[in-house]
Amino acid sequence: MPLLIAWFELSQLKDFRQALEKVEELRVLIPVQVANIEMEDEKIKLVLHVPADSLKLVRSAFPEGVLVA
16 A cells, blocks of 8 residues: 655644644545654654555645655
8 A cells, every 4th residue: 555654844733733634534535544653853754554546636635745655
């Protein structure tokens, strides 16, 4: 299952909260899973498992994220 990785500044916790809300909205449509949340270089790193057939939808929800096959 491909991964989507997104980073959020600690000073912008509102952005991270909104990202988690997007994940919940996506879960209604597709089986997106939070694989990991961790701190990396003073940023919050959010890693999602994304179904291969739903990459376009998740990419539109997280345009700043990086897809890893």
